[in-house]
Amino acid sequence: MRKISELAGSRILVSDGAWGTFLHQKGLQPGGCPELWNVTHRGIVLDVARSYVAVGADMIETNSFGGSRLKLEKYGLGERAAELNRTAAEISREAAGDGVLVLGSVGPTGKMLIMEEASPEEMYEVFREQAMALEAGGADAIVVETMTDLDEAVLAVRAARENTRLEVICTMTFDKLITAEYRTMMGISPSDMVQPLLDAGATILGTNCGNGIAGMIPVVEEIRKCNRDIPILVHANAGIPYYRDGRTVFPEGPEEMASHVKALIKAGANIIGGCCGTTPEHIARIKQAVGGGRWL
């Protein structure tokens, strides 16, 4: 199996764009369970995956962000966690073929360790179940993403690392403070996350979601300052959404996002893709901006 961390050392890689907001555009209702669509609307999920392969992404994610048993329980689907994650990976594998990598998406459980809403053992167990199902469905790596609590992120990385043969990527979501520093809502800085996540077994670190691609640059710089070698992945959203005529609009178009790619690479990013609000056109333009050229 090709190691993404090794590939990322040889050239800048391009990841995919949004899944959740994309599925909503295709008819997923607010309050609907995105992961259930892997079974009930398989064709549409496959279309999303294919649309990113078609524009040249080196890797695509799986429709399993909210696929932990703890999150699925909110929809009464906890018992189907293994099935829905395995199917998610199978769909992306089908779209990716052999030429594109599949990253099994693992998001937060929505439970707070500090409030004892779930025990560390319980969290480890649901992440283990999810990661193993994604591996069984054909994922090449696990991406633990949108994390804000370092303890939860460490549990997810460890659970994936210790129970699968896959590489584990971990990205956290940072906000800009009034002091211009970056922290997750739980108070974790980019510097805080690096060593604990490496110790847990992650081989690629990074940041996702956020407030637009420009805000990712200082976060990447901070991670790079802590570690010279670790590949850094960025999944940026298309800016802070606003509301117009009954729908939400993400302000950053493909051109605008692509215009920051060079600076992002200069800051130390090795893998660049999108998050909420990004589309295949965004990824196509990012791909173009990355091009064959290397600025490192």
Place this chain on the structure above:
Amino acid sequence: MTDLLQKLSECVEFGKVNKSSPFPPQMKGEDGADEIARQLLDGGTSPQKILTEGLMLGMERVGIKFRENKVFVPQVLMSAKAMNTAMVHLKPYFLSGEARQKGTFIIGTVEGDLHDIGKNLVSMMVEGNGWKVVDLGVDVKADRFITALNENPGAFVGLSALLTTTMPAMERITKSIKSAVPEARVAVGGAPVTHEFCEKIGADVYSRDPQGLVEYLNENI
């Protein structure tokens, strides 16, 4: 007793729940909000005084630190937990009418959205500042907000959303509430919400942090 009140406010500010709680490390082994609230009541301090001069003071301090990015969600949650633990001792006095809260705040995450971290945070901060909170949970439809308003005349309503996809629901619910109970005042909040959005959908107030909402409520009792 003033000493104990001061200590209680610190337990809330720093999130010291009870004696056995290991958090925060610098208060390990000391009495927490649980024990001190009991001691105050046993010593004859009025529940009203415990609320306003102990609990509310602590919650206000942590609310301000949160707004200033000096503490983060975990610290606020621990403060709220300490406050709730003390409130258990005070609840009977609120129910009997011996002690009074400032008013009622109804809160819920809007229809289609199952996220509750932000909603819970606001709920706890508002309660900690002396308000009765009616928490309707997540995925709440307009009619449930309206029923709660009818059951609690004069209450304020708070709508929470995390997902951009549920912002339209926020608009719908605000309009339904306003048409059913025209004098109702509706606050909106959550990651995708802005001041402009609040104005556009006809809600009364937006705050980017819980403390701002508390201040609005206190100004409009």
